[in-house]
Amino acid sequence: MVKNSMLGSEEKYGNTLKVLVVLSIKRGVDKMNVIEVKNLTKTYGKARGISDVSFNVEQGEVFGFIGPNGAGKSTTIRTLLSLIHPTSGSATIFGKDIIKDSPAIKKDIGYLPSEVFYYENMRVKDLLKYSASFYKKDCGKRMKELAKIMELDLNRKIDDLSLGNKKKVGIVQGLLHEPKLIILDEPTSGLDPLMQHKFFELLEEENKKGATILFSSHILSEVQRLCDRVAIIKEGKIIKLEKISTLKENNYKKIHIETTTEIGKDYFAIEGVTDLVVDRHKVDFLFKGDINTVMKKIATTPIVNIGVEEPDLEEIFMHFYEKEEAYEQ
Amino acid sequence: MNIFKREMRANRKSLIIWCIGVLFIVGSGMAKFAALSNTGDSINKLMADMPSSLQALMGIGSLDLATVDGYFGLLYLYLVIMASIHAAMLGATIISKEERDKTAEFLFVKPISRTTVITAKLGASIVIVIVFNLVTLLCSIIFVDYFNKGDSVTSEVVLLMGGMFMMQLLFLFLSTAVAAFVKKPKFSIPITTGILLVTFIMSVGIDLKSNLDGLKYVTPFKYYEAKNLLHDGRFDGKFVVLSFLLMAASILTTYVFYRKRDLHI
Numbered sequence: 116m117v118k119n120s121m122l123g124s125e126e127k128y129g130n131t132l133k134v135l136v137v138l139s140i141k142r143g144v145d146k147m148n149v150i151e152v153k154n155l156t157k158t159y160g161k162a163r164g165i166s167d168v169s170f171n172v173e174q175g176e177v178f179g180f181i182g183p184n185g186a187g188k189s190t191t192i193r194t195l196l197s198l199i200h201p202t203s204g205s206a207t208i209f210g211k212d213i214i215k216d217s218p219a220i221k222k223d224i225g226y227l228p229s230e231v232f233y234y235e236n237m238r239v240k241d242l243l244k245y246s247a248s249f250y251k252k253d254c255g256k257r258m259k260e261l262a263k264i265m266e267l268d269l270n271r272k273i274d275d276l277s278l279g280n281k282k283k284v285g286i287v288q289g290l291l292h293e294p295k296l297i298i299l300d301e302p303t304s305g306l307d308p309l310m311q312h313k314f315f316e317l318l319e320e321e322n323k324k325g326a327t328i329l330f331s332s333h334i335l336s337e338v339q340r341l342c343d344r345v346a347i348i349k350e351g352k353i354i355k356l357e358k359i360s361t362l363k364e365n366n367y368k369k370i371h372i373e374t375t376t377e378i379g380k381d382y383f384a385i386e387g388v389t390d391l392v393v394d395r396h397k398v399d400f401l402f403k404g405d406i407n408t409v410m411k412k413i414a415t416t417p418i419v420n421i422g423v424e425e426p427d428l429e430e431i432f433m434h435f436y437e438k439e440e441a442y443e444q
Numbered sequence: 445m446n447i448f449k450r451e452m453r454a455n456r457k458s459l460i461i462w463c464i465g466v467l468f469i470v471g472s473g474m475a476k477f478a479a480l481s482n483t484g485d486s487i488n489k490l491m492a493d494m495p496s497s498l499q500a501l502m503g504i505g506s507l508d509l510a511t512v513d514g515y516f517g518l519l520y521l522y523l524v525i526m527a528s529i530h531a532a533m534l535g536a537t538i539i540s541k542e543e544r545d546k547t548a549e550f551l552f553v554k555p556i557s558r559t560t561v562i563t564a565k566l567g568a569s570i571v572i573v574i575v576f577n578l579v580t581l582l583c584s585i586i587f588v589d590y591f592n593k594g595d596s597v598t599s600e601v602v603l604l605m606g607g608m609f610m611m612q613l614l615f616l617f618l619s620t621a622v623a624a625f626v627k628k629p630k631f632s633i634p635i636t637t638g639i640l641l642v643t644f645i646m647s648v649g650i651d652l653k654s655n656l657d658g659l660k661y662v663t664p665f666k667y668y669e670a671k672n673l674l675h676d677g678r679f680d681g682k683f684v685v686l687s688f689l690l691m692a693a694s695i696l697t698t699y700v701f702y703r704k705r706d707l708h709i
Contacts, residue, residue, distance in 0.1 A: 196553050199706040221555040232546035234454065248446040249554035288550075 147174045147210075149296055149327040150195065154204035157194055165190050165351040167204070172329055177322055179342035179359070180331035187351040188331040189229065192300050195329075196226060208296065222250065225294030229301040231285035233273045239284055240269040243291060250292040261287040264317060265310065278305040286314060290321065297321060297328045303337055315341060368406065369430065371422040372398045378416060385412060401426065447551075447561060451538060451568035459572055462530050463579045469526065470580070473519040474587040477512065481593070485510050500651035505671045513597040516588055517670030520604050523580060524611050524665070525644065531573055531612040532636040535619030538565045539702065540629035548707045558703050566620065566695070573612045581605040600674060607668030607679065610687050614664045615640065617694035624702040661686060 150172035158164040165187035172178040180188050193199050195206055197217040206213045208220045233242055239262075247254035262269055265283045273284060282305045289297065297318070303311050318341060322328055332338050338345055339359060347355040373396050380393050387404030396419075402409050413421065480487050487509050491499065499505070503521035508514035539562075542548040551561065584601050618639065623632035647665035650656045660666035667683040 193707075193709065198548065198552055198709065200704065218555045218557045218560075221553055224553065226549070226553040228549040230546070231550075233550065234450070234545070234547055245446060245450060246550070246554075249556060 148172065149174050150208050150329065152206040155191065155194060155201050155206055156203045157190055157199065158202050163190065168353055170346050170353060170356055172327060175325060175327055176343045177328040177330060177341050179338035179345035180329060180348065181335065181338055181345050182348035183333055186348045188348060189300055192298055192331060223295040225289040225292065225297045227285050227289040227299045227302050229304065231281050235274060237273050239267065239271055239273055242273060242284065243288055246288045247291055252292065254291045257293060258287065258291045261290055264313060279307060279310065282306055295326055297326050299328065299330050301332055303334065367426050368402045369424040369426040370400055370402055372413065372418055373420040375417045375419055383412065447564035448568050451565055455572055459575060462576060466526065466580045467583050469522060470583040470587050474591050477515045478591050481510065497652055500648050505651065507671055512588060512592045512594065513600045513674055516601065517674055520670045524608050527576060527580065527608050527612050528615045528640055530576060531616040532619040532640050533633060534569050534572060535616040536623045536632040536636045538569050539620050539623035540632045543629040543708045546709060548709055552707060559699060562699055562702055569616055573616055577605060577609045577612060603673055604670060607673055610668055611664055613691055614687055617691045621694040621697035624698045624705065629708055
């Protein structure tokens, strides 16, 4: 609410203005939110949609948006881009309303949709020039640079390109005006691993230059690599919002032990142990808590082999999802 | 301006094909007049012997087919139907195609408002419709003049083409309004062509049954009929006013609904 009134501060006078100026100076110290989503709801009849989605994306961060297919990732993104209009709730980008100020906001947004479609009978060059013509700046140089990085032939007809190459056109098209906010909706589908790598490097570079990135995906490993924070969305609702580091550092260790003799099923059933699987000589479990307690426990039994791993996000995520489901039931 | 240019380029090929079609219809139609005119008044007798429903369907009415302007008046109906179909399909497509071809995610994330997009698209389609009309006018003047043995009827041809232009604009804006209004883009063409067919059949029905006369305000095919234009030598004022009202309402609908629209991707 405070921020909304600040936006209209120009018309206000006197004391109010002073207070607001002080507030804005104070706010400048904090990181500014590039995207602010408040209770955003979109319903299509009764079937799909999102309900009560709220999150903020800070300036300069890479924000991951994770969830299975049909969870509402694209719906959220399309609402932010005002391709569709929210049923209720609101959102701002760069402090401006997504519906009222949509054209102004979009000057600084680069968007890569999950599936790219272009006009018939156009060369890559023509399409990119057409795209650039909407932005009031010279994008020619950046266009050539990006095409070189992504190994894209500018003279080919788009209709003849493979899915992966079309995606490259989408990448160049989305980045050629050097946007301050990059929105990616499942960007890696169709790209080979090498290109994916180059694309991620490109994104990291843009991020270093100051671009904020909203990255939606159902593949956790790519989010793990790039993102600072993630929102996990399921059936249209945000179920968790967490720093990647916290999510990983939740002190979960994945432990695998092979013992010389068969041990009791409950031997490792101590506090902090989950997903315990005992198969005669082999024991697997996830551990969270003081690592010393489990080490002492291990030390008292003769072992042949031990492996301690950081679980990847996928495992934490699945663990989390399953728990959520169990809780719901 | 970039969207305008893009639309002109995208529609260039189909416009050329339509223009060739017009050239063919006017050319072959007027060539038949050459044969008919040699038979003298017998063609009018032959037509009068036909059942009245068939006469109405062919749009003969009170036209004197032995004269070049009367005969062109008959041809005019077919040209109007063609031009109306062209305009209706153009209007429906130009609005719906961004969603149909899934290019909406390209165009509408650009820093432009939907109003700007609609204005550019309407501008482009008006220019296309004007080109269609001018080509038809030119073909008509040339061919009518070529087969005409009596006084020049160029002013009548120009008047009729003016009527056709009004019809084109009417169906163009009606169809953009439908395209902006319907939820699913694939329905915009079937609905607009449906409207076209129903209003045409209605105009035939009005010719057959005089008690349906009140319906003539409902169907644009009654607004600029050859027999009236040739008889009066000018447009009927109330139909012109009605046309402009319909166009204004359609344009307004197009803007209002397209701005609020959830793009179907």
